[in-house]
Amino acid sequence: MIYPIVAFGDPVLKARAKDIPHDFPADELKQIVQDMYDTMYYAHGVGLAAPQVGKSIRLFVIDSEPMIDTEDEETGEPLPEVEQGVKQVFINPQMVSETGEEWGFQEGCLSIPGVREMVYRHETILIRYEDENRQLHEKTFSGMTARVIQHEYDHLEGVLFTDKISGFKKQLIKGKLTRISKGDVNADYRMRFAGQGRR
Known part of the structure; x- marks a missing residue:
């Protein structure tokens, strides 16, 4: 089933998500993940x-493969050390640490279509989480995969990437965000708007 994506302005995006209890039906959880x-x-x-x-609920999925550069942008040559993309589900994740130098990247979000802003995040993270079989893991991720995880983890804390930009930048995109919240968007996927149902 393809869900509609909740748009900026819906209170669910600003609330801290709740842990998934261990007695949550396994079949139902696997279906939600799929x-x-x-x-x-x-x-x-x-x-x-x-x-x-x-x-x-405290759950997110990632597949960072499309974000990984495998070639030098100028020469087209394969890069000697290529970060591996990661496809993973994270259930009840806990961020243990964020380390390394902060680096900037133009981030976007499916809930905020058409808006991209520079966000600075730590290079490396250590995160504890359960997989789809409810097995506990503690793993280190770096680079672009760490960034994708941090972005999705923020969603579980009620934080959007637009919360991490300067007050000046927020003022510049305020109008766009208001239009998105009212359903004035150009997205090629279904969206759900606060108080308006689906579109």
Whole structure:
């Protein structure tokens, strides 16, 4: 099932998501995970958090492969050390640490179509999470995959990438954000707007 993506302005995006209890039905959880992957790929995203489909639970999926550069942009030559893309579901994640130098990247979000802004994030993270079989892991991720994870993890904390930009930049995009919240968007996937249902 392809979910509609919840648009900026919906309160679910600003709420801290709740842990998924251990007695949550396994079949239902696996279906939600599959539906979230299907929705993410349909919308050409590299990550999707449950609040973005209207579910205030601590769950997100990523597939960072499309974000990984495998060639030198100037020469077209293969890069000697290529970061591997990661496809993974994160259930009840806990960010243990964020380390390394902060670096900037123009981020976007499926819930805020048409808006991209420079966001600075740490190079490396250590995160504890359960996989789709409810097995506990603690892993280190770096580079673009770490960035995608940090972006999706923020969603579970009720934080959007637009919360991480300067006050001046926020003023510049205020009009765009207001239009998005009212349903004035140009997205090639279904969206859900606060108080308006689906479109």
